[in-house]
Amino acid sequence: MIAVEDALKIVFAHLGHWGTEEISLDQSLGRILQEEIVADRDFPPFNRVTMDGIGLNFDQFERGQRVFEIKGEAPAGGLQKELQDPSSCLEVMTGAIVPTGVDVVVRYEDLEIEEGKATVLLSNLYRNQNIHFKGSDRHQGIVILSSGKCISASEVGVCATVGKNKISVSRLPKTLIVSSGDELVDIDQTPLSHQIRRSNVYRIATVLESYKIQPSVMHLNDDFNEIVKRLESEITDYDLILLSGGVSAGKFDYLPEALSAIGVEKLFHKVKQRPGKPFWFGKKDNKLIFAFPGNPVSSFMCAQQYFKPWLDRSLQSSKTELPWAELVEDVHFKPDLTYFLEVKIIFHPSGKIKAYPVKGNGSGDLANLVDADAFIQLPSDRNDFRKGEVFPFIAYRNLIHG
Amino acid sequence: MIAVEDALKIVFAHLGHWGTEEISLDQSLGRILQEEIVADRDFPPFNRVTMDGIGLNFDQFERGQRVFEIKGEAPAGGLQKELQDPSSCLEVMTGAIVPTGVDVVVRYEDLEIEEGKATVLLSNLYRNQNIHFKGSDRHQGIVILSSGKCISASEVGVCATVGKNKISVSRLPKTLIVSSGDELVDIDQTPLSHQIRRSNVYRIATVLESYKIQPSVMHLNDDFNEIVKRLESEITDYDLILLSGGVSAGKFDYLPEALSAIGVEKLFHKVKQRPGKPFWFGKKDNKLIFAFPGNPVSSFMCAQQYFKPWLDRSLQSSKTELPWAELVEDVHFKPDLTYFLEVKIIFHPSGKIKAYPVKGNGSGDLANLVDADAFIQLPSDRNDFRKGEVFPFIAYRNLIHG
Incomplete structure (x- = not known):
């Protein structure tokens, strides 16, 4: 023994x-990634407008100009526009390429628009406001997902963005x-x-x-x-x-x-x-x-x-750590054995995980398993485990609904 | 707004x-139960042997008898046997019905068996030792699983035991x-x-x-x-x-x-x-x-x-509480908005859940989602959130591997 x-x-x-196998991305939830997922281009791939509003030239604003004639619009999904007259502006949409000549975006909420003219209602702006710069999240070629990652929704999103509709996972x-x-x-x-x-x-x-x-x-x-x-x-x-x-x-x-x-x-x-x-x-x-x-x-x-x-x-998953919980009552266990005690797990508003022993009738009591959530691991070298002490536990249901 | x-x-x-629908038990993981699962008979359904060894009459042991002739055996899956001579014993197996006349089971580890005779090596036994009594876990007719339970492995086990190979779940x-x-x-x-x-x-x-x-x-x-x-x-x-x-x-x-x-x-x-x-x-x-x-x-x-x-x-799931985590650093957020901050979640050996802010470049930064695990919810009526304060969080991956 x-x-x-x-x-x-x-x-x-x-x-x-x-080994590994290649599967379709839409079948990959819960599988373990076995390749590196690399940014196929910069994230974002261009200087990107982050708010709907107008794009203008910051220096003009700094010189005191507040009213800007709207000379066109830059929708998301369109080619890059140009602000030819720096004293005018362009309407710009979230997700659009920032037009050349534009270095600040003012939200509609901070504007009054009348008869083709936008008046900026703010007294202060800063250069590059509401602009999400090319490559500022991740540069092209950077590893975004490492091998060993368990695939959840956010990983699926990244794979979609870089065009990986098939990925290599652990067989x-x-x-x-x-x-x-x-x-x-x-x-x-x-x-x-x-x-x-x-x-x-x-x-x-x-x-x-x-x-x-x-x-x-x-x-x-x-x-x-x-x-x-x-x-x-x-x-x-x-x-x-x-x-x-x-x-x-x-x-x-x-x-x-x-x-x-x-x-x-x-x-x-x-x-x-x-x-x-x-x-x-x-x-x-x-x-x-x-x-x-x-x-x-x-x-x-x-x-x-x-x-x-x-x-x-x-499966070479990188996810292998056990969580820890605090016993809410004293436990006595005499045999010289590691005791895997069935517990109900509560996430307490103090930020602590608490373990409530659910005493069953031993290893034949299969109904007890449905009342508990986890086995807390009490070491064999002791007989008494005190309320407030912390031990690792093995959850057997999805306790944090991810 | x-x-x-x-x-x-x-x-x-x-x-x-x-509404609801009936599905096969082997398709039910993660579905929400929409019926009560009732014990179709007592759990356990008979007085059950819990250790391999011999079954004997406790009064004989109390009177000082230590050596018992083995007069037969009671395997799991066999009909109930009878200990006809109370000064003899039967070999009994885990899962077998306790024979009539037997009211204590002694483990093989606590015996010496030679030439058809078992010698008990213990000086103390107690009546009903290593016997799991009929109905002691759950009585026939008792509700074991309530409607609203999310089906995990332990619920599947109970349904199998009571013979439910089809169950009603939320459509x-x-x-x-x-x-x-x-x-x-x-x-x-x-x-x-x-x-x-x-x-x-x-x-x-x-x-x-x-x-x-x-x-x-x-x-x-x-x-x-x-x-x-x-x-x-x-x-x-x-x-x-x-x-x-x-x-x-x-x-x-x-x-x-x-x-x-x-x-x-x-x-x-x-x-x-x-x-x-x-x-x-x-x-x-x-x-x-x-x-x-x-x-x-x-x-x-x-x-x-x-x-x-x-x-x-x-879906009428009974599982709806959010867990709580402690911020590991100060966070400042000025706008009059509830701030859902991306955090990495760590289960600390103190039993506490800790939240590490993962600062991205805002709502366009999809790569940041893969480095974090959850959104921690910081209320709108404050601008400063201190290290050590606790807030609820919404995990978007399976953090406790249930």
Whole structure:
């Protein structure tokens, strides 16, 4: 049995490498960028008008002129205009190229316009007011998005602006989820008194969906020979196999032995933690195998604590830090195990993140997961955790609605 | 021009109502539940063994017996067994029904098993140890998930457990996104010197995708008659229309007039805020029309500040609170406007959320959005905001990786 920190180290020492693929920009939300996105020209690409109003010559204003004859207009999307007579002005629109001869833009709100003449109502202007200079945001050739960035709406906007309608992203692993256990029936069946419906595979498939991975799913009964035969024939097609159940100390927990029989190398089995102690991790060639415990809270916690950060790193995502929250009550936990306590997360108007323990009935209590939001990680070297102390947490829902 | 608070009030007073629809559970991530999910039987449905080991009679142990002959086994998924001889024991597996006559389970780790006999190595046990009682998590008939819950992995798990492979969720609005402006060309075109590529529609479409809304997209040039004609024929097919551009004070900003011409009622135009002042909001019958400013930061801010909370409420989501963050530096902002400042969000090991201002070049600086994470909302009645003060923020990316 190894410590949580050592288990994580081993998991992170065996990242997946699945290469890259090119996808359409409109399919890219949540994917991890695998190229640099470079400004194809200056941002903005020309001296740009930022307010609707008139463009005039600043020196004329400085000399005391306040009334300017309107000699034309510069719409957005038009070629660059010229202010030929510096004592006149042009109407200019947001997004237009600043006409030559113009070095200040006065907003309509600060003007009176009558009979083709604009009177400036302000006593002070400054040169270049309301002008957004070519290249002042970013210069052509500059890297705007680095490799590893998770694509959200703002990244999509930048890619659109530079004309990237296809982008290179981390390829997703071909993934198989396997449930095991004779007590499990499928979601659309009515379980007999001694049976329950499968839920782990649905929970884990949903975690994968948030990465846009579409897994295959299969079920194994508690029959050693069948497990060996089916695993051996199935795993060849996949980069990643996520199993749940069959890794505890029970007489029918055949998975560790079956995985060994088909040549999967065990990297560790059992971690000093609650829930999720029986977690098993191994590899075969380039395939990684996460075998989670069968209890619903345990399998879900291991998926959040080990699998997700492993996947983030395998996909070369730059987003890997955990947030921290303050316990709102004392917690006592005696066993020499890292305790992943279910908590509800509140964003307090003090700017603090607060964690409210949601005590369930242990690792079988799958209904408790819906009342909580996260697992807060309490270290194994202590038994008492005080109200007001701060610990990292692993959220399993989208808490800040980004 | 109205205050941000009043604009929000008007927006929230005109929610969309699009009914419900039934969808497959495996398509439900991120959707808003519109039914109560009820425990179809007790959770757990039987007295359940929580550890692999042996099941025995507690009174026998209390009387001093330590060695128990193993008389059989109770696997998970099997019918309930019976411990006929109370001085013997049964091997019991996690997930099995506790056999009649058994009222304590001892883990394999706390046993020595030799020649068909199990010796308990512990000096103390307690009655019902390692037994998870029928109905102790949730009783049959209890509501486990309330209407309004946003579906994440843990909710999918509960639905699977109670056999709901179809669930009722809020129907999504049929949505049209419209860009406008002669300066805009499409993503796959090379803009001329006075043109730029469309990016607002891509950014807004990505926001919609996070709700699983698949919008239609169209573009309008700055031609009043064309705008009227095309809007009139198109909007009949949609519940929701999101426009960008054409709502400022410019001579070619035809949208307010064009929307009025086709019978759209203006609910407000212009909000005391930066960015996004020219934001326009209206309705026609049951259709809601958000007309965002054309500047990329402005349109995105308005989508985050008004549209997303409006959509959350229209979908009857129970998730509507904003988080709070502490400014890490003084900010000065003079205009009498609510200031939505771009910030990078850091989760500090103190448990505090910290906001680092990311100063860009204003509402045209779309590249700045990728360096920040959120808009922090600084009220209009002050000019100075101090380091250490706390304000609500609107995140536009998934900051806590749930």
